[in-house]
Amino acid sequence: MTKSELIEIIAQRQKHLSYKDIEFAVKTMIEQMAQSLASGERIEIRGFGSFSLHYRPPRMGRNPKTGEAVPLAGKHVPHFKPGKELRERVNLNVAQEKSRPADQQTMPREIQ
Protein backbone atom coordinates (compact mmCIF):
# COMPACT_ATOMS: atom_id res chain seq x y z
CA MET A 1 0.00 0.00 0.00
CA THR A 2 1.39 3.39 -1.00
CA LYS A 3 0.62 6.82 0.39
CA SER A 4 -1.82 7.54 -2.44
CA GLU A 5 -3.63 4.23 -1.89
CA LEU A 6 -3.87 5.05 1.80
CA ILE A 7 -5.38 8.44 0.95
CA GLU A 8 -7.82 6.71 -1.39
CA ILE A 9 -8.98 4.26 1.28
CA ILE A 10 -9.45 6.94 3.92
CA ALA A 11 -11.31 9.14 1.43
CA GLN A 12 -13.72 6.28 0.72
CA ARG A 13 -14.47 5.74 4.40
CA GLN A 14 -14.82 9.41 5.24
CA LYS A 15 -17.55 10.72 3.01
CA HIS A 16 -17.75 14.24 4.42
CA LEU A 17 -14.19 15.25 3.50
CA SER A 18 -12.98 15.51 -0.08
CA TYR A 19 -10.09 13.53 -1.52
CA LYS A 20 -8.06 16.75 -1.65
CA ASP A 21 -8.69 17.40 2.06
CA ILE A 22 -7.69 13.87 3.03
CA GLU A 23 -4.61 14.11 0.84
CA PHE A 24 -3.53 17.29 2.57
CA ALA A 25 -4.28 15.88 6.02
CA VAL A 26 -2.31 12.66 5.41
CA LYS A 27 0.65 14.61 4.07
CA THR A 28 0.47 16.92 7.07
CA MET A 29 0.51 13.95 9.48
CA ILE A 30 3.48 12.30 7.77
CA GLU A 31 5.36 15.59 7.64
CA GLN A 32 4.68 16.23 11.32
CA MET A 33 6.06 12.79 12.18
CA ALA A 34 9.18 13.39 10.08
CA GLN A 35 9.65 16.83 11.66
CA SER A 36 9.34 15.36 15.11
CA LEU A 37 12.13 12.84 14.49
CA ALA A 38 14.26 15.43 12.68
CA SER A 39 14.14 17.59 15.79
CA GLY A 40 15.11 14.68 18.01
CA GLU A 41 11.67 14.05 19.46
CA ARG A 42 10.20 10.55 19.79
CA ILE A 43 6.79 9.55 18.45
CA GLU A 44 4.49 7.41 20.60
CA ILE A 45 1.31 6.02 19.06
CA ARG A 46 -0.59 3.72 21.39
CA GLY A 47 -1.51 0.45 19.68
CA PHE A 48 0.73 1.19 16.72
CA GLY A 49 4.24 1.65 18.01
CA SER A 50 6.93 4.16 18.81
CA PHE A 51 9.61 5.81 16.73
CA SER A 52 12.81 6.91 18.36
CA LEU A 53 16.35 7.77 17.35
CA HIS A 54 19.25 5.40 17.79
CA TYR A 55 22.75 6.78 17.95
CA ARG A 56 25.48 5.37 15.73
CA PRO A 57 28.91 6.31 17.13
CA PRO A 58 31.65 7.75 14.87
CA ARG A 59 33.69 5.13 13.04
CA MET A 60 36.35 4.77 10.39
CA GLY A 61 34.90 3.97 7.01
CA ARG A 62 36.60 3.20 3.76
CA ASN A 63 36.31 4.68 0.31
CA PRO A 64 35.44 1.54 -1.65
CA LYS A 65 37.17 2.84 -4.79
CA THR A 66 40.51 3.85 -3.36
CA GLY A 67 40.58 1.79 -0.16
CA GLU A 68 41.44 4.97 1.71
CA ALA A 69 40.26 5.22 5.34
CA VAL A 70 37.70 7.98 5.92
CA PRO A 71 36.48 9.11 9.34
CA LEU A 72 32.67 9.02 9.60
CA ALA A 73 30.92 11.20 12.17
CA GLY A 74 28.41 9.81 14.66
CA LYS A 75 24.79 10.08 13.59
CA HIS A 76 21.24 9.32 14.61
CA VAL A 77 19.03 6.87 12.72
CA PRO A 78 15.25 6.42 13.05
CA HIS A 79 14.08 3.27 14.81
CA PHE A 80 10.57 1.78 15.00
CA LYS A 81 9.30 -0.51 17.73
CA PRO A 82 5.89 -2.01 16.93
CA GLY A 83 3.27 -1.71 19.68
CA LYS A 84 1.41 -4.61 21.23
CA GLU A 85 -1.74 -4.40 19.12
CA LEU A 86 0.21 -4.15 15.85
CA ARG A 87 2.46 -7.06 16.81
CA GLU A 88 -0.48 -9.24 17.68
CA ARG A 89 -2.59 -8.41 14.64
CA VAL A 90 0.25 -8.88 12.18
CA ASN A 91 0.98 -12.27 13.66
CA LEU A 92 -2.66 -13.33 13.95
CA ASN A 93 -2.99 -15.30 10.72
CA VAL A 94 0.45 -16.82 10.62
CA ALA A 95 -0.56 -20.05 12.33
CA GLN A 96 -3.54 -20.61 10.02
CA GLU A 97 -1.60 -19.59 6.91
CA LYS A 98 0.57 -22.64 7.11
CA SER A 99 -2.37 -24.85 6.20
CA ARG A 100 -3.52 -22.64 3.32
CA PRO A 101 -2.15 -22.61 -0.25
CA ALA A 102 0.67 -20.10 -0.61
CA ASP A 103 -1.09 -18.02 -3.30
CA GLN A 104 -3.93 -17.16 -0.92
CA GLN A 105 -1.73 -15.96 1.87
CA THR A 106 -1.70 -12.28 1.02
CA MET A 107 -4.84 -10.94 -0.49
CA PRO A 108 -4.79 -7.23 -1.31
CA ARG A 109 -7.29 -5.45 0.91
CA GLU A 110 -8.93 -3.51 -1.90
CA ILE A 111 -10.38 -6.57 -3.56
CA GLN A 112 -11.69 -8.24 -0.44
Place this chain on the structure above:
Amino acid sequence: MALTKADMAERLFEEFGLNKREAKDLVEMFFEEVRAALEAGQQVKLSGFGNFNLRKKNERPGRNPKTGEEIPITARRVVSFHPGQKLKARVEAHAGTQRQ
Protein backbone atom coordinates in the same frame (compact mmCIF):
# COMPACT_ATOMS: atom_id res chain seq x y z
CA MET B 1 8.06 15.14 25.16
CA ALA B 2 6.96 12.68 22.55
CA LEU B 3 4.66 13.33 19.62
CA THR B 4 1.28 11.65 20.18
CA LYS B 5 -2.00 11.17 18.31
CA ALA B 6 -3.43 14.05 20.34
CA ASP B 7 -0.68 16.37 19.01
CA MET B 8 -1.39 15.27 15.47
CA ALA B 9 -5.14 15.84 15.86
CA GLU B 10 -4.43 19.26 17.37
CA ARG B 11 -2.40 20.25 14.31
CA LEU B 12 -5.16 19.16 11.91
CA PHE B 13 -7.61 21.14 14.00
CA GLU B 14 -5.46 24.29 13.99
CA GLU B 15 -4.13 24.30 10.44
CA PHE B 16 -7.01 22.85 8.69
CA GLY B 17 -10.29 23.84 10.28
CA LEU B 18 -11.42 20.32 11.03
CA ASN B 19 -13.44 20.06 14.21
CA LYS B 20 -11.75 18.19 17.03
CA ARG B 21 -13.83 15.05 16.59
CA GLU B 22 -13.03 14.84 12.84
CA ALA B 23 -9.36 15.52 13.44
CA LYS B 24 -9.14 12.79 16.06
CA ASP B 25 -11.00 10.30 13.84
CA LEU B 26 -8.74 11.06 10.91
CA VAL B 27 -5.56 10.45 12.89
CA GLU B 28 -7.05 7.22 14.25
CA MET B 29 -8.04 6.12 10.75
CA PHE B 30 -4.59 6.86 9.37
CA PHE B 31 -2.90 4.49 11.80
CA GLU B 32 -5.71 1.95 11.62
CA GLU B 33 -5.43 1.65 7.83
CA VAL B 34 -1.67 1.15 8.05
CA ARG B 35 -2.22 -1.58 10.67
CA ALA B 36 -4.96 -3.21 8.59
CA ALA B 37 -2.75 -3.31 5.49
CA LEU B 38 0.08 -4.90 7.45
CA GLU B 39 -2.33 -7.34 9.05
CA ALA B 40 -3.49 -8.34 5.53
CA GLY B 41 0.13 -9.02 4.62
CA GLN B 42 0.74 -5.87 2.58
CA GLN B 43 3.89 -3.79 2.66
CA VAL B 44 3.19 -0.11 3.39
CA LYS B 45 5.22 2.58 1.63
CA LEU B 46 4.92 6.17 2.82
CA SER B 47 7.10 8.28 0.58
CA GLY B 48 8.99 10.97 2.43
CA PHE B 49 8.94 8.82 5.55
CA GLY B 50 9.72 5.14 5.09
CA ASN B 51 8.48 1.62 4.41
CA PHE B 52 6.89 -0.89 6.73
CA ASN B 53 7.79 -4.41 5.69
CA LEU B 54 6.73 -7.81 6.96
CA ARG B 55 9.22 -10.48 7.82
CA LYS B 56 8.59 -14.12 8.51
CA LYS B 57 10.58 -15.57 11.34
CA ASN B 58 11.04 -19.29 11.71
CA GLU B 59 10.73 -21.06 15.00
CA ARG B 60 13.96 -20.89 16.97
CA PRO B 61 15.11 -22.15 20.33
CA GLY B 62 14.70 -19.77 23.22
CA ARG B 63 15.17 -19.78 26.94
CA ASN B 64 13.25 -18.49 29.90
CA PRO B 65 15.79 -16.02 31.26
CA LYS B 66 14.56 -16.54 34.83
CA THR B 67 14.56 -20.30 35.04
CA GLY B 68 17.00 -21.14 32.23
CA GLU B 69 14.40 -23.55 30.90
CA GLU B 70 14.46 -24.11 27.12
CA ILE B 71 11.26 -23.14 25.29
CA PRO B 72 10.93 -22.79 21.50
CA ILE B 73 10.07 -19.29 20.20
CA THR B 74 7.26 -19.99 17.76
CA ALA B 75 7.34 -18.98 14.08
CA ARG B 76 5.91 -15.51 13.66
CA ARG B 77 5.43 -12.58 11.36
CA VAL B 78 6.90 -9.25 12.43
CA VAL B 79 6.88 -5.65 11.16
CA SER B 80 10.12 -3.92 10.33
CA PHE B 81 10.48 -0.25 9.46
CA HIS B 82 12.98 1.07 6.95
CA PRO B 83 13.32 4.85 7.00
CA GLY B 84 13.52 6.47 3.56
CA GLN B 85 16.52 8.44 2.28
CA LYS B 86 14.81 11.75 2.93
CA LEU B 87 13.94 10.95 6.55
CA LYS B 88 17.40 9.51 7.22
CA ALA B 89 19.04 12.64 5.86
CA ARG B 90 16.83 14.89 7.99
CA VAL B 91 17.46 12.87 11.14
CA GLU B 92 21.19 12.55 10.51
CA ALA B 93 21.49 16.31 10.47
CA HIS B 94 20.07 16.36 13.96
CA ALA B 95 23.05 17.22 16.15
CA GLY B 96 21.96 16.07 19.55
CA THR B 97 23.50 14.01 22.26
CA GLN B 98 22.38 10.47 23.00
CA ARG B 99 19.06 10.79 24.69
CA GLN B 100 16.90 7.90 23.66
